[in-house]
Amino acid sequence: MKxxxxxxxxxxxxxxxxxxxxxxxxxxxxxxxxxxRRTGTMLxxxxxxxxxxxxxxxxxxxxxxxxxxxxNLARVWFxxxxxRLQGGFRLTGLTLESDLFVLERLAGPTGxxxxxxxxxxxxxxxxxxxxxxxxxxxAPIEAALVGGEDRWAExxxxxxxxxxxxxxxxxxxxxxxxRARPAADSPKFFVSWLMDWRS
Amino acid sequence: xxxxxxxxxxxxxSACEELRAIVGAGQVVTGAERLAVYADPYSPGLAENYxxxxxVLPESVDEIRDVLGVATRYxxxxxxxxxxxxxxxxxxxxxxxGSMILDLKRMRKIEVDRDLxxxxxxxxxxxxxxxxxxxxxxxGLWIDCPDPGWGSVLGNTLEHGIxxxxxxxxxxxxxxxxxxxxxxxxxxxxxxxxxxxxxxxLYKYAFxxxxxxxxMQSNFGIVTKIGVWLMPEPEFFVVxxxxxxxxxxxxxxxxTLRRLRLDGTVPTATIANWMRIAAGNSTRAEWYDGKGxxxxxxxxxxxxxxEIGYWGLRFGLYGREAAVNEKLDTVEKSFAGLxxxxxxxxxxxxxxxxxxxxxxxxIPSVDMMPLNWxxxxxxxxxxxxxxxxxxxxxxxxxxxxxxxxxxxxxDHYCGLTTTTPRCFINTGSIIFDRNDQExxxxxxxxxxxxxxxxxxxxxxxxxxxxxxxxxVAAQFDFNGHAAMRTxxxxxxxxxxxxxxxxxxxxxWPRALRQTKDGETP
Numbered sequence: 223m224k225x226x227x228x229x230x231x232x233x234x235x236x237x238x239x240x241x242x243x244x245x246x247x248x249x250x251x252x253x254x255x256x257x258x259r260r261t262g263t264m265l266x267x268x269x270x271x272x273x274x275x276x277x278x279x280x281x282x283x284x285x286x287x288x289x290x291x292x293x294n295l296a297r298v299w300f301x302x303x304x305x306r307l308q309g310g311f312r313l314t315g316l317t318l319e320s321d322l323f324v325l326e327r328l329a330g331p332t333g334x335x336x337x338x339x340x341x342x343x344x345x346x347x348x349x350x351x352x353x354x355x356x357x358x359x360x361a362p363i364e365a366a367l368v369g370g371e372d373r374w375a376e377x378x379x380x381x382x383x384x385x386x387x388x389x390x391x392x393x394x395x396x397x398x399x400x401r402a403r404p405a406a407d408s409p410k411f412f413v414s415w416l417m418d419w420r421s
Numbered sequence: 422x423x424x425x426x427x428x429x430x431x432x433x434x435s436a437c438e439e440l441r442a443i444v445g446a447g448q449v450v451t452g453a454e455r456l457a458v459y460a461d462p463y464s465p466g467l468a469e470n471y472x473x474x475x476x477v478l479p480e481s482v483d484e485i486r487d488v489l490g491v492a493t494r495y496x497x498x499x500x501x502x503x504x505x506x507x508x509x510x511x512x513x514x515x516x517x518x519g520s521m522i523l524d525l526k527r528m529r530k531i532e533v534d535r536d537l538x539x540x541x542x543x544x545x546x547x548x549x550x551x552x553x554x555x556x557x558x559x560x561g562l563w564i565d566c567p568d569p570g571w572g573s574v575l576g577n578t579l580e581h582g583i584x585x586x587x588x589x590x591x592x593x594x595x596x597x598x599x600x601x602x603x604x605x606x607x608x609x610x611x612x613x614x615x616x617x618x619x620x621x622x623l624y625k626y627a628f629x630x631x632x633x634x635x636x637m638q639s640n641f642g643i644v645t646k647i648g649v650w651l652m653p654e655p656e657f658f659v660v661x662x663x664x665x666x667x668x669x670x671x672x673x674x675x676x677t678l679r680r681l682r683l684d685g686t687v688p689t690a691t692i693a694n695w696m697r698i699a700a701g702n703s704t705r706a707e708w709y710d711g712k713g714x715x716x717x718x719x720x721x722x723x724x725x726x727x728e729i730g731y732w733g734l735r736f737g738l739y740g741r742e743a744a745v746n747e748k749l750d751t752v753e754k755s756f757a758g759l760x761x762x763x764x765x766x767x768x769x770x771x772x773x774x775x776x777x778x779x780x781x782x783x784i785p786s787v788d789m790m791p792l793n794w795x796x797x798x799x800x801x802x803x804x805x806x807x808x809x810x811x812x813x814x815x816x817x818x819x820x821x822x823x824x825x826x827x828x829x830x831x832d833h834y835c836g837l838t839t840t841t842p843r844c845f846i847n848t849g850s851i852i853f854d855r856n857d858q859e860x861x862x863x864x865x866x867x868x869x870x871x872x873x874x875x876x877x878x879x880x881x882x883x884x885x886x887x888x889x890x891x892x893v894a895a896q897f898d899f900n901g902h903a904a905m906r907t908x909x910x911x912x913x914x915x916x917x918x919x920x921x922x923x924x925x926x927x928x929w930p931r932a933l934r935q936t937k938d939g940e941t942p
Binding site (some may be wrong): 293294295296297299300304318319320321323324327328330343344345407409410411 | 459462549553570571703704706707710776785786787788789790792793796797798799859
């Protein structure tokens with residue numbers, strides 16, 4: 223009998239990235255003073271197993287928004303997010319779809335509204351298909367994706383922080399193209415999203 | 422939204438007005454937007470056939486009794502849910518289109534007895550709630566939770582749910598039950614039938630017949646409280662993981678594990694195939710970006726890169742340190758003849774348990790990573806079986822089910838959990854994109870194929886999606902469906918107006934019952 227490996231593989235993609243140090247910094251970063259007013263009531267979630275998740279977190283970090291990893295979502299929700307819920311709080315993320323599914327069900331009874339949902343799909347196709355839907359201004363998000371190249375996730379994060387509320391009417395945009403390129407370790411399907419809580 | 426069968430719009434509105442007078446205006450829900458939370462979130466394109474007319478949320482047994490009075494007068498069908506998190510089997514959605522959801526989530530009382538290690542819980546208590554309650558009280562007790570653990574303790578137990586510690590057979594560790602019958606009668610089972618008998622959550626039986634099983638996976642009453650046994654926090658705990666490289670290894674793995682289950686060395690254990698392991702840690706597109714099931718070459722490449730086996734076996738060993746180490750030694754010797762990789766993680770009382778082993782220590786999680794396997798809006802339906810622990814028989818079953826999954830264009834996700842020592846519950850999640858109608862259709866067809874194939878092998882379903890409950894129930898055909906005839910006699914006696922969860926587990930009230938010719942009597 224060999225004692226060698228483990229059933230739950232530890233695929234720590236951060237080791238594969240030059241961004242390795244950024245993840246811890248992002249997780250611990252206090253809100254930057256310059257943007258504290260805008261971002262003090264905002265948190266982000268990202269799947270930091272993936273390079274695009276790390277880039278998303280980096281885009282937010284530059285604007286002073288703290289990013290939490292989505293692993294162990296129960297702890298993230300009950301220990302970090304739920305205690306901060308108040309009117310005007312915003313939560314954004316770049317995650318796999320199941321994480322949003324869970325979060326919407328945890329957040330729903332607390333008065334959350336999903337103001338934006340983006341589907342980013344590179345499966346079985348040479349380029350990307352982005353489907354955007356929301357009641358926030360979609361133009362900056364669209365610009366981040368169209369001009370994002372391999373930094374699309376970083377620019378998307380920044381666009382979501384800067385997003386502004388519009389009326390309750392939801393707008394939709396579908397984009398197809400190859401300007402936003404996924405990282406080599408991409409799961410090839412992400413969701414980006416923004417929730418808020420009424421003041 | 423659909424109306425309850427036989428009720429006009431005004432009559433339904435009148436019933437709702439009476440219900441509002443009982444539970445409060447805000448606790449009766451109507452209208453498509455507010456009722457969306459009761460839809461089956463993983464429905465494979467069938468949500469319109471299983472939609473509620475409304476929902477009513479009582480807060481107490483007295484309110485339930487009053488709601489039953491209204492429902493009886495109007496012949497308003499009530500579909501009872503604790504929290505409705507029974508996803509993959511229909512969630513909160515009713516079997517009968519136009520039912521009124523009887524949502525018990527407002528009933529959230531918890532009582533824990535530290536010395537005798539049990540809890541009494543109401544329907545709205547989640548595993549997360551119970552875990553937090555016990556942690557905050559520092560009771561030194563563990564719960565057992567399913568994965569994910571955001572559902573109702575009571576609801577999961579009534580559905581014969583399972584977990585991963587030695588207390589993983591939830592129905593087996595339930596003791597004591599409070600039930601409201603359709604006529605408003607309130608009863609307690611077991612020793613609870615005696616006023617002020619404090620042993621009702623301690624001893625499962627009664628002076629006379631045991632009634633508890635009648636109210637599990639059934640529609641004979643509304644269960645408002647149960648006792649669940651809790652596990653004393655062990656002094657020492659080891660997570661054992663093993664991997665086996667070849668598909669055919671499963672036969673010897675099962676036969677070896679069976680002996681260790683029967684002699685008490687190993688408690689609840691779980692076996693996962695390559696896909697279940699991979700989907701818990703990654704997405705399919707990271708390994709293969711083609712359509713159809715993954716080819717063998719891609720599976721082998723995945724296994725090599727992830728450093729996983731074709732099969733993984735995982736369980737915990739619990740108790741005093743010396744005893745646990747002795748059990749671990751026995752396990753290693755038992756599997757020595759197999760080409761296994763083994764890893765053991767040891768934890769003393771008070772150590773932090775890493776999240777990946779949380780369910781083995783009764784720590785609830787809400788992560789649902791496997792649903793991302795195909796990307797898109799991930800969903801799954803389940804057609805699980807009860808399978809005897811015989812290795813060669815299971816290998817044959819596994820290969821046939823792999824064929825069926827692959828013919829339908831899906832990869833075969835296979836799990837085996839043994840919460841009792843002689844059988845497995847064989848889950849085979851059909852993971853699909855719920856926004857893709859073509860995938861939904863394939864998932865539905867595969868589910869039916871799996872159920873029908875199991876019946877040809879005389880294997881029984883463990884649970885079923887609401888759309889398949891009649892199909893599975895019809896397979897219990899001994900002596901001309903004698904069991905179902907008995908269930909129907911009980912239904913007609915306990916619920917003569919047929920208002921409680923019509924169609925649940927294939928049990929229909931007389932007025933909605935189909936004859937063999939397909940006509941209602």
